[in-house]
Amino acid sequence: xxxxxxxxxxxxxxxxxxxxxxxxxxxxxxxxxxxxxxxxxxxxxxxxxxxxxxxxxxxxxxxxxxxxxxxxxxxxxxxxxxxxxxxxxxxxxxxxxxxxxxxxxxxxxxxxxxxxxxxxxxxxxxxxxxxxxxxxxxxxxxxxxxxxxxxxxxxxxxxxxxxxxxxxxxxxxxxxxxxxxxxxxxxxxxxxxxxxxxxxxxxxxxxxxxxxxxxxxxxxxxxxxxxxxxxxxxxxxxxxxxxxxxxxxxxxxxxxxxxxxxxxxxxxxxxxxxxxxxxxxxxxxxxxxxxxxxxxxxxxxxxxxxxxxxxxxxxxxxxxxxxxxxxxxxxxxxxxxxxxxxxxxxxxxxxxxxxxx
Numbered sequence: 188x189x190x191x192x193x194x195x196x197x198x199x200x201x202x203x204x205x206x207x208x209x210x211x212x213x214x215x216x217x218x219x220x221x222x223x224x225x226x227x228x229x230x231x232x233x234x235x236x237x238x239x240x241x242x243x244x245x246x247x248x249x250x251x252x253x254x255x256x257x258x259x260x261x262x263x264x265x266x267x268x269x270x271x272x273x274x275x276x277x278x279x280x281x282x283x284x285x286x287x288x289x290x291x292x293x294x295x296x297x298x299x300x301x302x303x304x305x306x307x308x309x310x311x312x313x314x315x316x317x318x319x320x321x322x323x324x325x326x327x328x329x330x331x332x333x334x335x336x337x338x339x340x341x342x343x344x345x346x347x348x349x350x351x352x353x354x355x356x357x358x359x360x361x362x363x364x365x366x367x368x369x370x371x372x373x374x375x376x377x378x379x380x381x382x383x384x385x386x387x388x389x390x391x392x393x394x395x396x397x398x399x400x401x402x403x404x405x406x407x408x409x410x411x412x413x414x415x416x417x418x419x420x421x422x423x424x425x426x427x428x429x430x431x432x433x434x435x436x437x438x439x440x441x442x443x444x445x446x447x448x449x450x451x452x453x454x455x456x457x458x459x460x461x462x463x464x465x466x467x468x469x470x471x472x473x474x475x476x477x478x479x480x481x482x483x484x485x486x487x488x489x490x491x492x493x494x495x496x497x498x499x500x501x502x503x504x505x506x507x508x509x510x511x512x513x514x515x516x517x518x519x520x521x522x523x524x525x526x527x528x529x530x531x532x533x534x535x536x537x538x539x540x541x542x543x544x
Contacts, residue, residue, distance in 0.1 A: 190398050191420075192366035194339050195295040195315040197235060199368070200398050201418045205453040208423040209234040209446060213275025214434040221428070222281060223288050228443050229426055230292035233450035237294055238318060238423070239285060241309060242301035244272040262376055262438055275435040279308055286312045299323075306333050314338070319355070321345030321374045321402070327358045334362035341421070342367070343402045344391070345374030356395050368421055369395060371414075372402035377439035380405045385414045392418065404439055408449045415456040422453055480506035481530040487520045492538075498530065505529040 191200025199206040209229045215222035229237050248256065250269040258266045277285070282298075289296035299318040300306035306329075309317065317333045321343040324330075334340060340359055344352050352369065359367055371387050373379075383405060392399035400421025401414040411422045425440035434440075441449060467475065485497040493515050500509040506529030507515065518535040528534075 190392065190396060192339055192368065192398055194236070194297075194366075197295070199420055201392075201420050203420065205415055205419070205457050206236070206400070206421045207234045207450050207453060208236045208238050208421065210238050210240075210423055210425045210436075211277075212240055212425055212434075212436045212440075213277070214425070214427040214432075214436055214440055215277065216432065216434050217274065219278075219281050219284065222277070222285060225426065225428060226285065226288045226294070226296075227292055228428060229446070230289070230294040232426075232443055232447040233454075234446065235295060237289055237296050239277050239282070239296070239298035240275075240301070240320070241277065241279070241282065241298045241305035242272065243276050243279070244269050246302040246305065247272045263435070271435065279305075282308060282312055286314075300329075300333060302329065303332050306336065310336050310338075316341060319343065321347070321372050324355050325351055327354060330355055330358045331362040334359045334364035337363045339366035339368070340364045341370060341400075341423075343370045343372040343374075343423075345372030345402065349394075352391075352395070356397070367395075368398045368400060370400045370402040370421060370423060371419075373404060376404055376436070377406050378404040380410055383410050385410060385417055385419070388414055388417045388419045406439060408441070408445065408452060411449060412452045412456045415453050416460065422449070424449060476504045477502055478504035479509050480504040481509060481512060481515060482506050483524045483526055483528045483530060486526050487524040489522045490519050490536075492517060492519050493530075493535070507531060 191198050191203060211225055215225060226237055248268040252267050256268050258264060263271050286296050295315060297314040297316045298309050299320050300309055301323060316339040319330055319340060319342040324342055324344060324347045342355055369391050371385065371391055373382055385401060388399045398420050400419045401411060402423040403411045411424060425436045426446055427434055427437045427440035427442060429442055430437045430440065479500045479502055481498055482501050483497060484499045487497055498515055500512065515530060515535060518537050521534055521536045524534060
């Protein structure tokens with residue numbers, strides 16, 4: 188039986204519709220009003236959950252402009268870690284209002300805690316699950332602390348090797364987390380599609396006996412949809428109201444219409460998987476009559492031989508199967524047959540040579 192877990196009453200696993208997480212990240216651009224509006228719009232896309240990131244610049248790093256604390260290259264080139272996190276963080280004091288808005292919109296909300304105080308806040312707010320970010324997947328003390336909350340955990344695996352993932356999984360389980368999801372992830376912003384390696388998903392699920400999914404930082408939706416075909420059960424994707432509004436993650440985030448298409452396409456990709464089957468499906472049953480079959484194409488008198496001239500394999504499919512052609516040829520007609528009649532076995536009389544074979 189395929190693995191499955193539940194978050195907020197929603198079953199998640201390969202046998203259930205994809206669980207799509209809408210990541211708000213820092214695209215609220217420092218405005219609580221915008222963040223609340225983002226939740227309203229995100230809820231209308233069909234996503235299953237909306238996720239925050241719960242930290243402050245001081246819980247992630249220190250205010251330092253040394254070279255090790257500066258970002259070189261990429262979207263955030265020239266920024267210090269502290270200034271980036273100060274811009275992108277979602278203030279702790281907003282969280283109660285954000286959780287209330289999500290409840291009002293009928294959508295699940297949880298978050299990524301980056302330290303113990305964040306985990307405690309989220310637990311107090313009734314978050315039904317916790318997310319561990321890729322960069323924190325090696326922080327076993329944080330994983331242990333969150334696991335002791337005894338709620339489902341989602342861990343992104345970007346940058347982590349197999350041994351580090353194993354350590355994170357063991358730590359979570361040893362500290363009371365029985366419901367675990369691992370998300371394959373490429374920790375690049377944006378991530379190159381040709382480095383996505385989503386064939387990793389089924390191995391990730393089998394290797395650790397968990398529900399597997401994808402934290403997708405590629406542009407567009409193709410990689411997410413493709414992951415569903417490989418058994419992925421969870422998709423996490425960044426969201427913004429408009430990329431033109433800017434924001435720390437806006438460049439690789441989906442706009443509302445794109446996010447709705449993501450949800451729809453992932454669901455339809457999952458629906459299309461079905462099962463291994465060679466039976467005629469209900470939707471095609473009515474078209475069986477349009478297959479080829481054997482028809483008389485010239486008038487034939489009783490006793491006349493069937494030949495390639497007076498019998499052909501044509502549409503529709505009311506006659507004998509084309510596979511019966513060799514049996515038909517050389518036989519003779521049991522009665523007069525008019526052009527356009529389908530052949531059936533009662534119209535055949537085998538010759539003595541055929542009968543003796």
